[in-house]
Amino acid sequence: MEWLQHYLITYxxxxxxxxxxxxxxxxxxxxxxxxxxxxxxxxQGLMHLPTVLFAVFSGAVLGDLTGYLIGRTGGRRVLLxxxxxxxxxxxxxxxxxxxxxxxxxxxxxxxxFVVLLRQLNGLIAGSVNxxxxxxxxxxxxxxxxxxxxxxxxxxxxxxxxxxLWAHIKAWW
Numbered sequence: 111m112e113w114l115q116h117y118l119i120t121y122x123x124x125x126x127x128x129x130x131x132x133x134x135x136x137x138x139x140x141x142x143x144x145x146x147x148x149x150x151x152x153x154q155g156l157m158h159l160p161t162v163l164f165a166v167f168s169g170a171v172l173g174d175l176t177g178y179l180i181g182r183t184g185g186r187r188v189l190l191x192x193x194x195x196x197x198x199x200x201x202x203x204x205x206x207x208x209x210x211x212x213x214x215x216x217x218x219x220x221x222x223f224v225v226l227l228r229q230l231n232g233l234i235a236g237s238v239n240x241x242x243x244x245x246x247x248x249x250x251x252x253x254x255x256x257x258x259x260x261x262x263x264x265x266x267x268x269x270x271x272x273x274l275w276a277h278i279k280a281w282w
Contacts, residue, residue, distance in 0.1 A: 114140075114143070114144065114147050115147060115151065118144070118147060118148050118151055118157065119151065119156055119157070122157060122161070122165075123157075123161045123162060123164070123165035124165070125144070126144060126145070126148050126162060126165040126166055126169060127165040127166075127168060127169040128169070129141060129144045129169070130144070130145070130165070130166055130169030130170050130173060131169040131170075131172055131173040131176070132173060133173065133228070133229060134169065134170050134171075134172075134173025134174045134176075134177060134228070134229070134232065135173045135174065135176045135177030135180065135229070135232055135233065136177060136192075136196075136229045136230060136233060137229070138195070138196070138229070141170075141228070142225075142260055145162075145166050145257075145260045145261050145264065146260060146264045148162045148166075148261075149162060149260070149261050149262070149263075149264035149265040149268065150264060150265070150268040152265050153264075153265040153266075153268035153269045153272070154268070154272075159261075159262070159265055162261060162265075163257055163258075163261045163262060166257045166260075166261050167253055167254060167257040167261075170222070170253040170256065170257065171249055171250055171253045173232070174218075174231065174232040174249045174253070175232065175246070175249065176232070177229075177230070177231070177232025177233045177235075177236065178232040178233070178235055178236040178240075178242070178245055178249075179236060180232075180233060180236065181232060181233040181234060181235060181236020181237040181238075182236035182237070182239065183236075185233075185236060185237030186203070186237045188233065188237075189203055189230075189233055189234070189237060190203065196226055196229065196230065197226075198230065203234075206230075206234050207234065207237070207238045210234055210235055210238045210240060211238055214235060214238070214240045214244065214245070214248070215244050215247065215248040216248070217231065217235075217248075218231050218232075218235055218240075218245060218248035218249055218252055219248045219251050219252035219255070220252070221252070222252040222253060222255070222256040223256060223259075232245075232249070
């Protein structure tokens with residue numbers, strides 16, 4: 111984890127943005143872990159929390175939008191060709207597509223919190239031709255809640271836990 115801390119402190123928000131951007135349209139990257147690490151660094155004064163939150167939110171929204179556009183243009187073909195990397199079989203893809211047709215807005219919002227769906231929700235929403243305005247609404251709301259939960263929540267938890275940890279260390 112020290113290598114991640116080094117990159118976050120050295121390159122700051124750009125590392126967060128790039129990691130979240132690529133993770134949000136399918137790359138298997140440690141998005142949540144990076145957000146938590148950056149938030150803890152922000153709670154220690156090593157990063158600027160509003161900048162961290164902005165980088166996380168914008169990377170997540172733009173990455174999902176890129177996935178949506180890829181899904182809209184190449185869609186099903188791309189998912190079927192490369193889905194095996196994330197254990198997305200033909201049957202699973204059909205089940206996801208049917209679900210997106212019925213409950214797409216809710217799935218896009220909630221999928222941000224589910225590891226495999228977070229990477230694929232834009233691709234799937236685009237491949238089933240979910241209307242862009244509905245996708246963007248759900249994408250922005252889901253990314254905002256996720257950013258606040260993992261970004262701000264982790265920073266506040268670290269801030270709260272720091273004095274407790276100092277007290278525990280005194281006993282050892």
